[in-house]
Amino acid sequence: MKNFNPVRGTYDYAPADAKVRETVRRIILNCYTENGYNLIDTPILENLEYLNSSDGGDNLRLMFKTIKRGDKLDLTKPNLTENDIVEEGLRYDLTVPLARFYANNRDKLPSPFKAIQIGQAFRAERPQKGRNRQFTQCDIDIFGDNTINAELDLLSTCIETLTRIGFNNLVVKINDRAILNSIILFAGFKKEDISTVSVTLDKIDKISLTGVTMELIEKGFDTANINKLIEILDDVILNGIEATKKYGVEETVIERVKYLIDNLNTLTLNKFDIKFDISIVRGQGYYTGTVYEIYTEGFAGAIVGGGRYDNMIEKITGISAPAVGCSIGFEPVTMLVKERELEYGDKTNLVLLYDPDDDILTVYKVKSELKKKYNVSIFARPKNMKNFYDKVIEVASNVTSVKDYLQGKEIKNLK
Amino acid sequence: MKNFNPVRGTYDYAPADAKVRETVRRIILNCYTENGYNLIDTPILENLEYLNSSDGGDNLRLMFKTIKRGDKLDLTKPNLTENDIVEEGLRYDLTVPLARFYANNRDKLPSPFKAIQIGQAFRAERPQKGRNRQFTQCDIDIFGDNTINAELDLLSTCIETLTRIGFNNLVVKINDRAILNSIILFAGFKKEDISTVSVTLDKIDKISLTGVTMELIEKGFDTANINKLIEILDDVILNGIEATKKYGVEETVIERVKYLIDNLNTLTLNKFDIKFDISIVRGQGYYTGTVYEIYTEGFAGAIVGGGRYDNMIEKITGISAPAVGCSIGFEPVTMLVKERELEYGDKTNLVLLYDPDDDILTVYKVKSELKKKYNVSIFARPKNMKNFYDKVIEVASNVTSVKDYLQGKEIKNLK
Numbered sequence: 001m002k003n004f005n006p007v008r009g010t011y012d013y014a015p016a017d018a019k020v021r022e023t024v025r026r027i028i029l030n031c032y033t034e035n036g037y038n039l040i041d042t043p044i045l046e047n048l049e050y051l052n053s054s055d056g057g058d059n060l061r062l063m064f065k066t067i068k069r070g071d072k073l074d075l076t077k078p079n080l081t082e083n084d085i086v087e088e089g090l091r092y093d094l095t096v097p098l099a100r101f102y103a104n105n106r107d108k109l110p111s112p113f114k115a116i117q118i119g120q121a122f123r124a125e126r127p128q129k130g131r132n133r134q135f136t137q138c139d140i141d142i143f144g145d146n147t148i149n150a151e152l153d154l155l156s157t158c159i160e161t162l163t164r165i166g167f168n169n170l171v172v173k174i175n176d177r178a179i180l181n182s183i184i185l186f187a188g189f190k191k192e193d194i195s196t197v198s199v200t201l202d203k204i205d206k207i208s209l210t211g212v213t214m215e216l217i218e219k220g221f222d223t224a225n226i227n228k229l230i231e232i233l234d235d236v237i238l239n240g241i242e243a244t245k246k247y248g249v250e251e252t253v254i255e256r257v258k259y260l261i262d263n264l265n266t267l268t269l270n271k272f273d274i275k276f277d278i279s280i281v282r283g284q285g286y287y288t289g290t291v292y293e294i295y296t297e298g299f300a301g302a303i304v305g306g307g308r309y310d311n312m313i314e315k316i317t318g319i320s321a322p323a324v325g326c327s328i329g330f331e332p333v334t335m336l337v338k339e340r341e342l343e344y345g346d347k348t349n350l351v352l353l354y355d356p357d358d359d360i361l362t363v364y365k366v367k368s369e370l371k372k373k374y375n376v377s378i379f380a381r382p383k384n385m386k387n388f389y390d391k392v393i394e395v396a397s398n399v400t401s402v403k404d405y406l407q408g409k410e411i412k413n414l415k
Numbered sequence: 416m417k418n419f420n421p422v423r424g425t426y427d428y429a430p431a432d433a434k435v436r437e438t439v440r441r442i443i444l445n446c447y448t449e450n451g452y453n454l455i456d457t458p459i460l461e462n463l464e465y466l467n468s469s470d471g472g473d474n475l476r477l478m479f480k481t482i483k484r485g486d487k488l489d490l491t492k493p494n495l496t497e498n499d500i501v502e503e504g505l506r507y508d509l510t511v512p513l514a515r516f517y518a519n520n521r522d523k524l525p526s527p528f529k530a531i532q533i534g535q536a537f538r539a540e541r542p543q544k545g546r547n548r549q550f551t552q553c554d555i556d557i558f559g560d561n562t563i564n565a566e567l568d569l570l571s572t573c574i575e576t577l578t579r580i581g582f583n584n585l586v587v588k589i590n591d592r593a594i595l596n597s598i599i600l601f602a603g604f605k606k607e608d609i610s611t612v613s614v615t616l617d618k619i620d621k622i623s624l625t626g627v628t629m630e631l632i633e634k635g636f637d638t639a640n641i642n643k644l645i646e647i648l649d650d651v652i653l654n655g656i657e658a659t660k661k662y663g664v665e666e667t668v669i670e671r672v673k674y675l676i677d678n679l680n681t682l683t684l685n686k687f688d689i690k691f692d693i694s695i696v697r698g699q700g701y702y703t704g705t706v707y708e709i710y711t712e713g714f715a716g717a718i719v720g721g722g723r724y725d726n727m728i729e730k731i732t733g734i735s736a737p738a739v740g741c742s743i744g745f746e747p748v749t750m751l752v753k754e755r756e757l758e759y760g761d762k763t764n765l766v767l768l769y770d771p772d773d774d775i776l777t778v779y780k781v782k783s784e785l786k787k788k789y790n791v792s793i794f795a796r797p798k799n800m801k802n803f804y805d806k807v808i809e810v811a812s813n814v815t816s817v818k819d820y821l822q823g824k825e826i827k828n829l830k
Binding site for chain 1: 417419420421422425426427428429430432433434436437441444448449450451452453454455456457458459460461462465477479480481482484488490495496497500501503505515516518519520523524525526527528529535537539548549560562564567568571678681682732733762764765766767775776779786790791792793794795797803806807809810811
């Protein structure tokens with residue numbers, strides 16, 4: 001007996017799951033569209049040279065690569081290297097293809113350009129809960145707007161989208177790389193250490209300030225600088241963004257973060273917990289300004305993440321454009337929707353049974369009438385009704401037969 | 416200057432194209448769902464051993480394969496073969512993953528199981544118009560129903576879907592492999608030649624009976640058999656399905672094709688040209704019964720294709736189940752929708768301009784009002800309005816400003 005499981009780290013979605021995923025996908029895409037973003041689509045296969053030139057860090061190591069085909073694949077070449085045998089890569093995110101798309105089409109795109117992408121990306125991560133090797137991303141990005149109004153646009157759109165999906169308890173945490181950078185420098189670290197120190201600060205939530213201290217000591221940094229940094233963080237955590245002024249953070253940076261938080265609070269009628277949080281760093285090296293995450297009950301990680309990456313487009317395409325984006329985590333969101341059993345008022349599914357003596361055109365006539373209210377699947381009446389009911393419940397919640405319907409009998413509810 | 420084109424044979428879709436594709440995708444999925452089919456989803460990455468065991472013919476040669484990662488990739492091994500370095504494959508269609516899904520989940524699925532799949536598949540074909548290396552398929556299949564009512568269900572659903580997309584002129588051509596097989600045997604060919612002869616018959620439309628004769632001669636078949644076959648085909652083309660009786664075709668086969676055609680004609684109110692056509696063969700070796708294609712104006716190839724493949728599931732999974740399916744060609748259909756400029760009454764896009772002196776909360780208040788009628792994208796007023804209008808027309812057809820709106824001025828239409 002063969003094994004018919006999907007490839008390790010990937011998943012099949014049976015009807016109930018696939019329906020939830022499709023419904024959530026539509027809500028997200030509709031809400032993004034209504035807020036003036038435009039869907040684009042790029043291929044899953046991407047130029048390998050281009051992918052390798054991106055700022056992908058660890059993702060480059062986790063990349064799926066396709067082999068050359070036909071005569072191009074020469075396995076007899078001496079000292080064969082991976083570069084000799086690979087042809088394309090599977091994209092590891094949607095931001096790198098978006099930068100390529102923008103570079104290729106910018107002449108005909110308006111500026112700012114507000115893009116939606118909903119598509120699949122691939123990373124050969126060690127399979128674990130919430131780490132699929134094939135996963136869906138739902139991104140919105142704004143290219144060509146260097147003002148904080150772009151962040152306000154993105155985050156208000158994300159919050160509206162999550163609300164429409166059915167999430168009422170949201171915690172929005174906002175930080176700015178410029179604040180982190182200033183504080184780290186103020187504590188005495190060197191410019192070139194900012195990135196390493198930031199990686200540790202990203203874990204404050206998990207390991208607390210004591211853990212941060214220990215990790216920075218392990219990394220071999222000067223104890224005086226570490227102590228100073230912890231002291232600053234203590235103050236900022238206690239006294240909020242205003243406290244950062246004392247540590248060399250520019251007034252304009254503090255103002256833009258406050259502007260974002262205040263306006264988001266007003267636009268969302270103060271229904272959510274929207275706040276400055278010094279522990280938000282985001283892993284990617286390419287962020288240059290604001291960074292933010294959104295959390296909800298029932299999932300430890302962020303369900304939305306994003307930030308400003310003003311230099312990245314230029315770095316990988318040579319074309320300069322300020323950029324800022326955010327991404328709804330489709331995998332955790334759909335998992336939560338299933339767990340919470342959120343419903344969206346879709347038509348329910350009905351099975352219409354017919355018998356050998358039913359005229360097929362009558363079957364279709366009844367089907368056509370029932371379709372006004374239900375999704376209607378016609379089935380020949382099975383021999384084993386018990387077994388049938390046990391299984392058909394996977395795909396339909398109502399059942400009737402042509403004869404029963406014509407006699408005006410009530411539709412049987414299976415749930 | 417780098418090249419930012421997508422990978423050869425794949426395409427980027429800018430907003431106008433992506434919107435058409437998304438709209439058509441929804442119509443197809445909605446119509447499939449309303450007719451009682453259930454969406455499932457399977458991964459793009461597929462087990463290579465499994466793909467290789469499928470009846471894929473030429474598609475196996477065109478398959479994209481990923482290389483092994485990390486320590487698993489040993490390029491120093493002597494006499495290295497492709498098998499030593501590959502790990503997964505990208506699926507070349509959706510039918511092979513569906514068979515795997517069915518084998519893996521059949522215990523909890525109802526029988527018959529009516530599946531929808533809308534997803535991407537990959538083939539490294541020589542790039543040409545209509546032959547994308549990454550392409551979308553929109554399939555419905557019924558597993559577990561060996562009656563002709565399954566074909567009626569599939570084809571009536573496809574026709575309803577195409578009508579809803581906006582196609583009014585459809586030609587539905589139906590044939591049955593059992594008819595082809597009988598005729599070929601009756602003409603004197605051997606059982607093992609059926610497949611080769613069928614490949615040539617598939618081209619009747621393109622090369623006419625004269626071309627068929629020449630190709631069969633080239634293939635080295637006996638002239639007497641060829642002449643006999645052409646004589647039979649002449650008769651069948653002239654006199655229709657009833658004529659096939661004379662050539663050993665079983666009455667039940669003729670009856671099932673007629674049943675399908677008659678009922679489809681009635682269900683679709685005789686609006687379309689639905690007919691038996693002996694030249695419909697379909698390439699895949701796995702078809703066992705009915706085969707069919709749907710054509711429309713403006714595209715030479717079929718926009719829908721499918722048939723019955725009762726042995727395929729068993730052959731590749733060991734689990735026996737009658738199966739029949741059909742697939743709407745998403746790439747030609749979306750191309751035709753664009754060419755015909757079909758419209759679907761979506762909300763139109765509007766750009767809302769704001770000035771530096773506009774209060775941001777007022778901007779959002781106006782946006783919120785306009786959203787009742789439009790998809791609203793907010794933009795800071797650009798310096799160069801001429802350049803702005805030239806480009807914004809790519810993504811929006813209306814524009815107004817916060818001040819103009821508040822003063823009750825008319826919304827500017829860009830088209």
